[in-house]
Amino acid sequence: MRRAATGLLVLMAALFFIARHFAGVHPAWGYVLAFSEAAMVGGLADWFAVTALFRHPLGLPIPHTAIIPENKDRIADTMAAFLRDNFLIPPVVARRLRHMNLAAAAGAWLADPAKGGSTRLRDGAAELAAQVLESLDPERLGTQVRGGLFRQLDKLEVSPLLGQMLATIIADKRHMPVIESLVRWAGLTLEENEELIRALIHSRANAVLRWTGLDERLANSVLDGLYKLLAEVIVNPDHPLRGKVEEGLAKLAQDLQHDADLRERIEQMKRELIANPAVSVWWQGVWERMRTAMLARLRRADGESSGQLAEALTELGRHLRDDPALQLQINRFARRTLVGISVRYGDQIVRLVSETVKRWDAATVTERIEGAVGRDLQFIRINGTLVGGLVGVAIHVVDQLL
Template sequence: MRMVATGLLLAMAALFLVARRYEGVHPAWGYALAFAEAAMVGGLADWFAVTALFRRPLGLPIPHTAIIPENKDRIADTMAAFLRDNFLTPAVVARRLRAMNLALAAGNFLSAPTGGGQSRIRAGAAELFAEVLESLDPERLGGQVKAGLRGQLDRLEIAPLLGQMLEAAIADKRHLPLLESILRWAGATLEANEELVRGMIHQRAHALLRLTGLDERLANAVLDGLYKLIAECIVDPDHPLRRKVEEGLERFAHDLGHDPAMQARVERMKHELLDNPALARWWEGVWERIRRALIDLARDPDAALAGQFGDALSELGQALRDDPALQLQINRFARRTAVGVATRYGGQIVTLVSDTVKRWDARTVTGRIESAVGRDLQFIRVNGTLVGGLVGVTIHTVDGWL
């Protein structure tokens, strides 16, 4: 476009020379001369204006030229202020997100993950995600994740959390299925090891009992009593033994939340577990399997979305798509999250923009802006040449009438 604009200016100069030579031959050459003369003035004026934005015309130190390179820092601050005032204020973010139904969009995407115009976007994002995971050092990344997890667990007080969970489970009777499962397991274990129990009773019985055969009757009585106790505990929710167990669990939950000695004991066990090298090796293996699974998921999303996982995502998408109350909650959460990010990090984001532009050299700034809008700027030169010529013809016509 720069060549087109310059070529048009040269064409007007050539037309000027020709019209100047043949001006007396015919009155029409006067109009051509006026058009070419005014077009050259308009084209040169706009060339100067466009060039002065990015550099000094002909290298001359003319005041108020090379405007963009000379004001690079001010432009960076202006861009940052524009971004902050028009995009990253909490009110603007909340207003924009209030007009968007993110939950519905996510629901439509998840309910039909393999169709629609999103496939190319999803494929590109998945490929980028897979390449990022593959490019990262697995050992270093795993170590960083492990260190971050270790730091979070170090700061987390496990005992009160476990106590609250146990108290909530007891209050909601969620411990009863577990207790019944333990009792049934105890009954099955006793039945599977019945001969072992009989042998232990025979060995510890007095010789007189063995001689009279009473040891066998004693073993049967012990086993029958144990079976009866387990059965009664299973069928009777108010059995004294079950109540004793529940009282023990309640006391244990209370100690976890309020007993400093119990809390210190749990914290000591936690640190011993975290310091165990076997746990570190186990976590590294788990992380590597997670990383490989994520890479496989990104490389072949259609296969990963098949089966139960895909069905679960589809059900989630249908719930998001069809439940207005759920959409309201999720949209509200997304809006609050985005507003919080804008409030906490908006200043850092605009500072990043400003500092990045300020670190660019003048040639980089000039090149990037000129590449973005340079074609339209050259159209300004073309339009200036043509409009100038038309104004020249108009003036020449009016002058002829006078």
């Protein structure tokens, strides 16, 4: 298509010289001369405009040329600001989570013996339960297990424990499935908000992009790039973006252990959860069957506790699945936690997008975008040549009439 557009321009130049040579033979040659002359001007102007989007015409550093490579970083910052201002703000996150029953979904998963009793989940739950039980004073439990347990939990600051658990999970690479789920969720969110992203790019595009109609192609290229990035993160365990997410999780683990404000919020959520009557009823029934044997078996390698723990997890799943009051409390806890994370770490999350785009090589980005919209760019040149010629004929007609 580039050769076709250039060939048409050369054809107009040849036609111009022919018409100029025969201009005095017949008045019709004047119209041909006007058409070819204006067509060359239109073709050259559109060649300059199209070239200026991606590089400096003829290698000359003319101002306001090489628009896309020169503004790559600004495009990255605009995308990051858009994600921060439209996705990772508390009202949006809360509204999204308000329609998701996380507790019921987790309960249904745990209630299924084939899933809730999986080896990975049993091992993780066993380690957590062992740490909690070992932190309690067994003498204070006695026959009043529930009251003693809740008093101990009220004294136990769970935020540092959660931070240590998260650090251990990261060290053991158990967080990778969670990252993959978040990436898939990001892909679905991006798909549902494509029109909003397109509208933002259209509003931020300069006059040249809008005039040439390339803002739509640029929006498609940006969205395709984001989808490709998310796909690469899923299939490539060593993707740099995963490393950034791991850095954010490591910082969260650090803050859970050392940030006073975050620890206080976690403590408040813990107190609300303990005060829920449904939790007390559930725990009192489960604890009587688990307490005496769990400490002795949790850390044993022969797996004798697997069946009992799987049964307890299944019972917990049934409570989560069938108890609306418990679901309300846990969903509220999850919603507040995730909203807090979006507020506290939203800038770090969107910075991943900005830094990733900024790391892209300008020549590579330019080549990919130009390749995606290249045919239409050359049609712009062809149309400019033909439209310019028609305008030249129209001007010549007006000149003859006047």
